[in-house]
Amino acid sequence: MWLYLAVLAVTVAVFWVRRKYSYWEERGVAYIKPTFPAGNLGVRGKQHISAVMKRCYDQLKGSGAFGGIFFFTNPVALALDLDFVKTVLIKDFDYFHDRSVYYNEKDDPLSAHLFTMEGTKWRNLRTKLTSTFTSGKMKMMFPTITGVAEEFRKLMASEAQKGGEIEMKEILARFTTDVIGNCAFGLECNSLHDPDAEFRRMGKKIFSFGTWKLILIILAQQFRNIARALHFAAIDKEVSRFFMGAVKDTVEYREKNNVERNDFMNLLIKLKNAEQSKGDLDSNLGALSIEEVAAQSFVFFIAGFETSSTAMSYCLYELALNSELQDKARADVMETLKKHGSMTYEAIQDMHYIDQCINESLRKYPPVTILTRKVSKAYKVPGTNHILEQGSTMIVPVYGIHHDAEYYPDPERYDPDRFSPAQFSQRNPYCFLPFGEGPRNCIGMRFGLMQARVGLAYLLKDFRFTLSGKTSVPLKIIPNSPVLTSEGGLWLNVQKL
C-alpha cells in the first residue's frame, strides 16, 4: 500500500514537472532545455547569475523578440532584441511596472522599499522621491561629497606611505559608505577612519551571505506566497535592528531639535508628517510610517554604496592594467582642474574622459547584471501571436547585451573610446543599460555617477596605480554575490605623485 502510494506520488511529481517544463514548447517559443530542479539557473554557488544569463542570451539570440527559460519550474521570458527591450521598459511600461522581487512588509519591514514596492503605491512614492535626486539637489550635496573625498585622499596618502599595496574594493566601499551615510542619514559613519565602524560592518553583512541563505532567497523569490506564509525574512535580523534603530534615532533627534538639512532623510521626514499639513497627503500613499521611512533609507544605503564602489574599483583595475589610459584620464582631471581652478561641481561635470572611463567599466562590469519586470496583465508581444501571462517574469540580460560583439566588437577589451561622442551616437542607446531604463530606472543614477566621478578624480589627481601580484587577471567573480563582485578583493600598488 505505502509503496503503491509512493510510486504514485513520484509519478505525479514527474508528470507535474514535465508539464511545467513543456510550457515554452507548447507555445512555440524558442527555449533552452531545463534540468530539474533549478531549471536553467544551473548549479548555484558555482557560477554568477550574469554568466548563466549571458549563456542563455547567446544561445537564444536571433530567435525573435524573446526566448524562454526556466527559474526552477517557473517560466521566464528573456528579452533578446533591443526594440523589444525598449518596448518593455518604456513603451508598454503599463504592463511591466513591477519587479517581482520578494519582500515581506509584515515580518521584514525594511524589505518593503522603492525597489520592491508595487503598483500605485510604488508610483506615488517614486513621484515624491524623484525630487530628492534632481541636479539642483545634487549640487547642494556636492560639498558633502568632496568633504568625504578629502578625508579619503588623506587616508590614501598615509596608506600609500606604509608600503603602497592597498585593497581598493574595501577602501572604496568605506568611502561610498561615508558619502551615502552623510547624504542619506546626515551621520558621520566614520568608516574611513574606523574600518570596523558599525555602518561598514552592517553594509558588509548585507552583501555576504552563505549558499544556504542564497538558495532560500531564490526560493522565496519563486514561491513568494508560501515564503510570506512562512514569515520568511530576507534581511538579517541584526542588520534590521541596527537600521531601524539608526533611523528612529535620527528622526527623533531632528524632530525634537527642528533640524532641517539638504538630504534624503529630510524629505522622508516630510513625507512621514504629511498628515499634519493637509493637501500634501496623497490618497493612495498616505503618510509614511516610521518603518516605511526606514525602508527607503535602507534602500538608498544598500543601493548607494556597493554599486558605486564596485563600479569605481573595476574602473581603477582597468586603468591599472593600462597605464596609457590611466595617464589620459589623469590628464583630463589635471586640465579640467586648471580650467576651473578647483574641484567644483562644474569641474567634475566637465571631466568627459573620466565619464567615458566610468561608462566603459559600467559596460564591461555592470554591477546590476539583469533587469527584472513582472508582467502585470496579459501581454501580447507585438508582431507575434505570443501572450505573456499575467504574473510571469521578464528578464533583460544586461550583462549579455553589454558583452554582445554585435554591439561592442571585441567585448572583453576595455576601451573608453567606445563612449566618445562619435561612437556613442552611432550605437543603439538600448545596448547600454547599467542603470536600467524608463520610469522604473535607477533613481540614484546622478548621485551614483557623481560620487564615482568625484572619487576617481581625487584618486587620479594624487596617485598612480599599478597591478599588484595579489590580483588575478582576468578577475574572478564571486558566484553568490547579488552584485558583480571580484573574488579576493582588488589589490593595487599605489604610489603618491
Ligand code: HEM
Ligand atoms: C553606479 C551606481 C549604481 C548603479 C550601477 C545602479 C543600478 C541600478 C539598476 C540597474 C536599477 C534597476 C533599474 C531598472 O530596473 O530599470 C536600480 C534601481 C534603483 N537604484 Fe540604483 N544604481 C546605482 C546607484 C544608486 C544610488 C546611489 C542610489 C540611491 C542613493 C540608488 C537607488 C536605487 C533605487 C531606489 C532603485 C529602485 C528604483 C525604483 O524601483 O523605482 N542607486 N539601480
Ligand SMILES: *[C@@H]1O[C@H](CO)[C@@H](O)[C@H](O)[C@H]1NC(C)=O
Ligand atoms: C555615461 O552614461 C550616463 C548614463 O547612461 C550618461 O548620462 C552619460 O551621458 C554617459 N557619458 C558618456 C561620455 O557616454
